[in-house]
Amino acid sequence: MSARISNNLRSAKAVAAALSDSEDERLSENSNDGSVFLVSNDEDSEIEKVKGEDVITEYEDDDEFDLETEPASKQRRLNKGADRQSCRGSRSSGNPNFSTNTKNDDMDVETPVEAFRVLFDDAILDKIIIHTNEEIERVMCLLISKEHQCQSIHKKIDKEELCAYLGLCFYSAYFKENESCVKDMWDDVFGRGIYRATLSGKRFEFLNRVLRFDDKNTRSERRATDKLAPIREIWDIFIQNCTNNFEPANNCTIDEQHKPEIIMSYNCYKGATDTFGEKSHEFSTARRTARWPLRFFYNMLDQSAVNARVAYNLNADNPRLSRKKFLKKLAFGLVEPHLRRRLGIATIRASIKKIIRKLLEIDEHVPAVVSVIKENTRSKCHLCDSNAVGRTRMKCPNCLRRMCDDHRTAICVECSAAN
Incomplete structure (x- = not known):
C-alpha cells in the first residue's frame, strides 16, 4: 500500500x-x-x-x-461515487459534449447486419477467408500424408459460411454460452436448435482450430518487428473503419490513456470508457482458447457489436434497440443466408430441415401418407427382370404399377415431407 x-x-x-x-x-x-x-x-x-x-x-x-478517520473516508467515497454518477447521468440525458456522430452522412444503416458490415467489411472477411483456407489446405495435406481420409468438415470456407460462424459466436454471447463446451451446445436434448441448424458441432470446432488472420509463411519475419503480426492486418482495417465512420465528441477518454493536464477531470469523463468495456464483456463471444490471436479476434467481435449498435441507433428511422435485442437480430441476420442454403441440400437430415423451416418461419406442409395398394390378384413386378418368376399383389400408390418386396420401401412422415 x-x-x-x-x-x-x-x-x-x-x-x-x-x-x-x-x-x-x-x-x-x-x-x-x-x-x-x-x-x-x-x-x-x-x-x-x-x-x-x-x-x-x-x-x-x-x-x-x-x-481522516474511517467514517469520514467512507462518506467521502460515497460522495465521489455520487459525483461520478452525476457525470454519467448528464451524459445519458443528452449532454452534447458526450454525443456521438457518424462522419459519413450516407451511412444510414437499416439493419443490424448492415451496421456490423460497416466495421467488419469485405476487406476483413476476405483476408480471414484466404488465410483460413490456407490453413485448411495444410491440414488436408497433413491428413493425406498420414493416409487419413478427408471429411466434409475439412472443406474450405466461403463468405456465407464465415458470416454464419460469426453469427453463432454472437448467439453464444446472447445466450451467455460462450464458455460452454461445444458438445453441450449441440446436444440433441439440452442444446439449442439454432446451433445444429447452422453448422455441425464438428465443423464449428474445426473452424475454431483453423481460423487464421495472416500469412503463416511470412509471420516469423513480420513478428521480429511487430508483436501483433498474427492479427495486425485485420486489426488495422478494423481501426480504420471505426475512425472513418465515427466522430468522437470533444470530451473523450481513450481506454484510460490520459495526459497529466486533464487528469483532474478524468473521473468525470471516463464513464464512457467504463461503459464500453462493460458492454463488451457483458455479452462476450470469447471462448476458451490457447491461441491469443483468436482471443484478440473475439474481442474485436465484441467491440464491433457495441459500435454497430451505436451506428444503427443513430439512424432516426430505425426502431431503437437494446443491446440484447440488437445482438439477437445481428446473430440471426448473419446466419439466415446459410440456413436458406442448407435447406436446399438433399443430404441434410429431415430433423435439421424441420428446425430451419421453423427458424425461417416457412410453413411445413406434411403430405398425407398413402398406403400401398393391395390387389386381389398377383402379377409380375415391373422392376424385376423378365425372367423372374415372382408375383406380387402390391401396387405403388403413385404410379399404380406392381412392385415386389425387393423393390419397395417405407419412409417416415418427416422424410416424406422433405421429399
Whole structure:
C-alpha cells in the first residue's frame, strides 16, 4: 500500500508541476508555508502530513490521500461515487459534449447486419477467408500424408459460411454460452436448435482450430518487428473503419490513456470508457482458447457489436434497440443466408430441415401418407427382370404399377415431407 501511495504521490507531483504557471507554485519539500508531504526512503513507511492544507486541497477527494478517520473516508467515497454518477447521468440525458456522430452522412444503416458490415467489411472477411483456407489446405495435406481420409468438415470456407460462424459466436454471447463446451451446445436434448441448424458441432470446432488472420509463411519475419503480426492486418482495417465512420465528441477518454493536464477531470469523463468495456464483456463471444490471436479476434467481435449498435441507433428511422435485442437480430441476420442454403441440400437430415423451416418461419406442409395398394390378384413386378418368376399383389400408390418386396420401401412422415 505504501508503495502504491508513493507512486500516486509522484504522479500528483507531476500533475501539479504541469498545471503550474510558475516555478513557485510547484510542489516541493521546501515549500514556503511548510505544507508538504514527507516521504521516507523506506517503501514500507507511512506518509507523514506536516502542517498546512493548501497543497492537498485538490486531492482531498482521492482515497489514496485521505488520512481522516474511517467514517469520514467512507462518506467521502460515497460522495465521489455520487459525483461520478452525476457525470454519467448528464451524459445519458443528452449532454452534447458526450454525443456521438457518424462522419459519413450516407451511412444510414437499416439493419443490424448492415451496421456490423460497416466495421467488419469485405476487406476483413476476405483476408480471414484466404488465410483460413490456407490453413485448411495444410491440414488436408497433413491428413493425406498420414493416409487419413478427408471429411466434409475439412472443406474450405466461403463468405456465407464465415458470416454464419460469426453469427453463432454472437448467439453464444446472447445466450451467455460462450464458455460452454461445444458438445453441450449441440446436444440433441439440452442444446439449442439454432446451433445444429447452422453448422455441425464438428465443423464449428474445426473452424475454431483453423481460423487464421495472416500469412503463416511470412509471420516469423513480420513478428521480429511487430508483436501483433498474427492479427495486425485485420486489426488495422478494423481501426480504420471505426475512425472513418465515427466522430468522437470533444470530451473523450481513450481506454484510460490520459495526459497529466486533464487528469483532474478524468473521473468525470471516463464513464464512457467504463461503459464500453462493460458492454463488451457483458455479452462476450470469447471462448476458451490457447491461441491469443483468436482471443484478440473475439474481442474485436465484441467491440464491433457495441459500435454497430451505436451506428444503427443513430439512424432516426430505425426502431431503437437494446443491446440484447440488437445482438439477437445481428446473430440471426448473419446466419439466415446459410440456413436458406442448407435447406436446399438433399443430404441434410429431415430433423435439421424441420428446425430451419421453423427458424425461417416457412410453413411445413406434411403430405398425407398413402398406403400401398393391395390387389386381389398377383402379377409380375415391373422392376424385376423378365425372367423372374415372382408375383406380387402390391401396387405403388403413385404410379399404380406392381412392385415386389425387393423393390419397395417405407419412409417416415418427416422424410416424406422433405421429399
